[in-house]
Each structure stands twice: as C-alpha cells, then as structure tokens.
Amino acid sequence: MLDIATAYNKYIFLGNEFLTWIWFLIEKEKDIAAIIESKEPVSLEIGNSLVLENNLGDKSKEKITIKGDKAGLEEGTTALKKGAFVTELNLLCKMGEEEEYKFTIKGESFNITGLKTPSTQTTKSEDELEGIILEKAYLLLKVTGVIDTLFLKYIENRISDDWKTKGLQEINNWIHGS
Numbered sequence: 001m002l003d004i005a006t007a008y009n010k011y012i013f014l015g016n017e018f019l020t021w022i023w024f025l026i027e028k029e030k031d032i033a034a035i036i037e038s039k040e041p042v043s044l045e046i047g048n049s050l051v052l053e054n055n056l057g058d059k060s061k062e063k064i065t066i067k068g069d070k071a072g073l074e075e076g077t078t079a080l081k082k083g084a085f086v087t088e089l090n091l092l093c094k095m096g097e098e099e100e101y102k103f104t105i106k107g108e109s110f111n112i113t114g115l116k117t118p119s120t121q122t123t124k125s126e127d128e129l130e131g132i133i134l135e136k137a138y139l140l141l142k143v144t145g146v147i148d149t150l151f152l153k154y155i156e157n158r159i160s161d162d163w164k165t166k167g168l169q170e171i172n173n174w175i176h177g178s
Contacts, residue, residue: 015107016053016085018154023050023076023086024171036149040096047090047102050076054084080175090114093143101143110151112144 025032026044033042048069054062064079066072076086086107093101103115117139120132157167 012108013085014155014158015110016087017107017158018151019086019089019105019107020080021154021157021171022089022091022150024174028170028174032146032150035153036146038095038146041094042146043094045092045094046073047092047104049088049090049104050086051088052076052079052084053087054079054082077175093146095142095146099139099142101139103143105147110147112147115140115143117143 026046032044050066052064056062064075066076088104088106090104099118101117104113120135157163
C-alpha cells in the first residue's frame with residue numbers, strides 16, 4: 001500500500017490533465033450533458049482566468065496566467081504546444097434553463113474556490129432558514145456532482161485501451177491545430 005505522500009506525488013498529474021481535458025471539451029464544443037449522461041442541459045465555458053504550468057526540467061517551472069473577462073486564450077494554446085498543462089481553471093457552468101455557477105478548480109488538489117451558485121431567496125424568518133440552507137446545499141451538491149462525474153468519465157477514458165490511439169490523439173490534434 002502506498003503512503004499518502006507517495007501516492008500524491010505519483011498521481012499529481014491527473015488533476016492537471018483533467019483540467020486540460022475539460023478545456024479540450026469546451027473548445028471542441030463537446031456535449032457535456034451527453035458525456036455526464038444528464039437529463040437536463042449542462043454547458044461549460046472558460047471563465048475569466050486560466051493558469052498553466054510547464055515543467056522545464058532541472059526543477060524549474062514556467063507559469064502562465066491569463067486573466068480578464070475578454071482575455072484571449074492564444075497564450076494558453078501556445079503554452080500547451082510547449083508541453084504545459086492547465087493547473088487552475090475558472091469555469092462558468094450552466095445547468096437547466098437558468099442555473100449558473102461560477103467557480104475555480106485547482107488541478108493539484110481538486111479544490112473548488114470562489115463558488116457562486118444561483119441566488120436563493122433570503123429571509124429574516126428563522127422558520128424558513130432551514131429550507132434556505134438545504135436549497136444552498138442542494139445547489140452545491142449539484143455542481144460538484146457535475147465535476148465528479150466529468151472526472152469519472154475522464155478516468156474511464158484515460159484507462160481505456162484506446163486512450164493513446166484515440167483520446168490523446170484528439171487532444172494533440174486540438175493543441176496543434178489539426
């Protein structure tokens with residue numbers, strides 16, 4: 001059995017590959033709802049920030065940060081061509097007709113930060129407080145369920161027999177503009 005530190009160091013790349021795969025899905029306009037087998041429409045968009053890292057060997061890293069609502073992703077694409085992976089990704093997730101979630105996910109730890117859920121009603125009544133808390137918890141579970149299911153689908157693809165011949169090839173074609 002691997003100890004936690006060894007397992008962490010051995011599989012740290014998975015989160016960064018996963019975020020890069022999500023960017024690929026978004027750019028190639030893949031049907032996210034179909035991938036996660038959702039009955040309601042689900043879409044993802046790149047938000048206002050993206051961080052990539054490229055290990056240059058000799059223990060040095062190149063870090064590329066793209067921020068801004070109207071920022072282009074050309075620098076990110078160039079970094080991918082040089083071998084970088086996405087390490088942090090700000091996403092806009094739309095579910096159903098009106099639900100919109102904004103959050104950042106980190107590849108190293110899968111931490112979700114800055115999560116903004118659809119607004120819920122506010123109240124000053126203690127009687128309604130429990131219902132509002134339960135509604136907020138439901139919204140949190142809903143968006144984390146999308147990310148968890150996407151990660152499961154990514155892992156299923158990653159360990160499949162045709163990953164190197166099909167999945168990885170599609171991503172490489174996207175990165176290199178084929």
